[in-house]
Amino acid sequence: MRIATWNVNSITARLPRLLAWLEATGTDVVCIQETKTTAEQFPADELRELGYESAVHATGRWNGVALVSRVGLEDVVKGLPGDPGYDGVQEPRAISATCGPVRLWSVYVPNGREVGHAHYAYKLQWFEALKAAVAGDAGGSRPFAVLGDYNVAPTDDDVWDPALFVDSTHVTPAERAALADLRGAGLTDIVPRPLKYDHPFTYWDYRQLGFPKNRGMRIDLVYGNEPFAEAVTDSYVDREERKGKGASDHAPVVVDLDV
């Protein structure tokens, strides 16, 4: 079974790539973030023609998450229980479902904007709610994973130049502690192989030739429980999808499972 997570930065803009990529890779389930559409505008028909069902939690211009599966899509839960909300709004940043033998979440963790910003406090609160929401499944016997854009680089090795990121969001001790808390609930960071260079970066800024210079970060993560981690046979970052015109600024992370 092949699953993946991909921040597509607009499902509308990325649809041709997504369809071609699904066919080329034979991915069974893809966790999508930043759909940037309403649920009504989500291209479920095009995906259905390829044999995929879709579960979508999206409200328009910003955020939006989805699960796209050709191996079943049951018990869909939209939203994060206990979501703290930002400015009084609970944003569409989490969706979960059972896809065949595995239970999966697709999450888009708040960016945080700047340390000290209200959005940064929201980010940390959001992580607290996420941990509470997944703790039961994380400790369970069914393969379970939380995949998505975590907007945190777990270690200094996960940013291209740690010196440039001092005191920036994505690397602060509080954000990394939030990840450690999640792992403490029973989840393991499934670190993918890079297909080129030494670091499995998953995101490269569009600006200033970030990708050609490999100025990347590993912020798209797969956190799996023990039964999930034991089933993993391979994982890699598909950097080919970051190349060329019409690419997202994130590459897909692919995980192969023997389940």
Place this chain on the structure above:
DNA sequence: ATGTCACCAGTTTGGTGA
């Protein structure tokens, strides 16, 4: 080369977020 992209409002550019 202060080397981007995408969305929306509401028009052909600016604001916003990442």
